[in-house]
Amino acid sequence: MFxxxxxxxxxxxxxxxxxxxxxxxxxxxxxxxxxxxxxDEEDAALLERFALNRPSLKPVEVRDWIQISQAAWEPxxxxxxxxxVPEWRTDPAPEGRVRIPINPGLACGTGxxxxxxxxxxxxxxxxxxxxxxxxxxxxxxxxxAASLLGARRxxxxxxxxxxxxxxxxxxxxxxxEVLLFIGSASSVQPATASGIVCNISAAxxxxxxxxxxRALRPGGIVFVSGFEAQEQTGVExxxxxxxxxxxARRRKNDWAxxxxxxx
Numbered sequence: 001m002f003x004x005x006x007x008x009x010x011x012x013x014x015x016x017x018x019x020x021x022x023x024x025x026x027x028x029x030x031x032x033x034x035x036x037x038x039x040d041e042e043d044a045a046l047l048e049r050f051a052l053n054r055p056s057l058k059p060v061e062v063r064d065w066i067q068i069s070q071a072a073w074e075p076x077x078x079x080x081x082x083x084x085v086p087e088w089r090t091d092p093a094p095e096g097r098v099r100i101p102i103n104p105g106l107a108c109g110t111g112x113x114x115x116x117x118x119x120x121x122x123x124x125x126x127x128x129x130x131x132x133x134x135x136x137x138x139x140x141x142x143x144x145a146a147s148l149l150g151a152r153r154x155x156x157x158x159x160x161x162x163x164x165x166x167x168x169x170x171x172x173x174x175x176x177e178v179l180l181f182i183g184s185a186s187s188v189q190p191a192t193a194s195g196i197v198c199n200i201s202a203a204x205x206x207x208x209x210x211x212x213x214r215a216l217r218p219g220g221i222v223f224v225s226g227f228e229a230q231e232q233t234g235v236e237x238x239x240x241x242x243x244x245x246x247x248a249r250r251r252k253n254d255w256a257x258x259x260x261x262x263x
Contacts, residue, residue, distance in 0.1 A: 001026070002042045003060045006053040007034040011228070011255075014113055016053065023049065027070075076111070079121040082145060084111040087173060098148045101173045102141060103166070111141055115225040118250055118257035119199045120145050122223045126195060127151065133193035133215060135185045135208070136200040140167030140178065146195075147176035154178045157187070185211040194220040202227035206238035213244050213262055221247065225257040232256045 004025070008016050016035055020028055023046065025037040034053070038060065039046070047055050075085040083097040093099035102110050111117065119142050123132070128150035134143040137156035147154045156171075156178050158164045164182050171178045181187070185198070185208055192215050198205055205212075205224040212222050222244070227235060229251055236246055239260045248259030 001060050002039050002057055004037045004039060004046055004050070005031065005034060005056045005058075006037070006050055008053050011113075012053075014110065016050075019050075027067075078111060078117050079124045081124050081149065082111075082120055084141075098145070100141065100144050100148065101170070102139065103170065110139060114252040114255040115199055115227070115257070116141065118225050118252050118255060119197050119223055122248075122250065122257060122259065123195075123197060124149065126221060129154075129193075129195040131155065131193045131195070131217075133157075133185070133188060133196045134178075135196060135198040135212065136204070137167045137180070138163050138199070140170040140176075140180075142197050142199065143167070143178045143180075144170060144174045144176040146197075147171075147178055148174065151195075155188070155193070156180045157183050157185070159184055184208065185215050188215040190214050191217045193217060196220070196222040198222065198224045199226045200224075202231035202235050205235050209235075209238045209242040209244065213239070213242050213260075216262055218262060220261065222260050223248075223257060224260070225255065227256060228254050229256045230254075232258065 017028055020037040025039055027038045029036050070088055073086040075091045077083055081098050083093040083099050084102050085091050085099060087101040087103050123145050129146055131153045132146040132151045134156040137143055137158045140156060143154045143156040161182055164180060168180055194217050196212055196216055198212060216222050243263050244260040245263050246258055246260050250257040
């Protein structure tokens with residue numbers, strides 16, 4: 001068995017974890033300044049694939065790295081209502097909290113990232129929704145959260161079929177009723193949602209601003225995140241140019257969330 005060590009910034013971790021699983025790793029552990037993934041065989045192609053993260057590959061003793069990796073993931077709370085639990089654990093939710101099972105590493109949106117936590121907290125503060133649209137659902141965690149907090153209808157979309165498959169499995173694990181389709185906000189009828197959440201990136205949020213606002217009902221609110229605070233001004237400008245008004249600004253460490261409505 002071989003261990004692949006990668007340097008990465010905190011904001012890269014979710015994306016790298018997903019790519020490592022796709023590459024066939026057997027388990028992942030966190031390092032102080034990066035990640036370590038375990039593979040059955042030595043593969044020089046891994047060094048090229050992850051060249052930007054200063055990879056190093058070395059042999060390690062054969063152990064149950066899946067079990068070791070899973071043991072590193074602990075349940076945690078977000079906001080006032082959510083209790084996020086790795087799917088292989090049975091920890092019950094504390095009184096007053098909603099239990100959400102997660103599968104860390106299989107898609108973006110495990111709940112560990114500050115941008116995802118900002119979105120969860122925004123959903124909590126505005127729930128229950130009549131209709132919530134989750135654009136770029138990833139793991140589906142935001143759709144699950146809205147459903148479990150009483151949304152009458154939840155619609156999720158993602159243009160990545162692999163992510164959509166992961167989200168579908170997570171919806172079933174959480175007993176969340178969500179309508180899922182492969183596509184983006186541009187495929188949604190006008191004035192469909194009373195609430196929209198889009199946790200992708202600054203570029204995507206800016207590009208999709210007209211479609212997001214078009215899908216929003218009058219009086220509704222759209223939350224966008226997935227970008228750092230230094231990118232916030234550009235996203236605000238794109239939303240305002242598309243006919244939106246910024247109603248809320250939130251930050252968690254270096255990450256930002258904007259809440260907007262139609263003018």
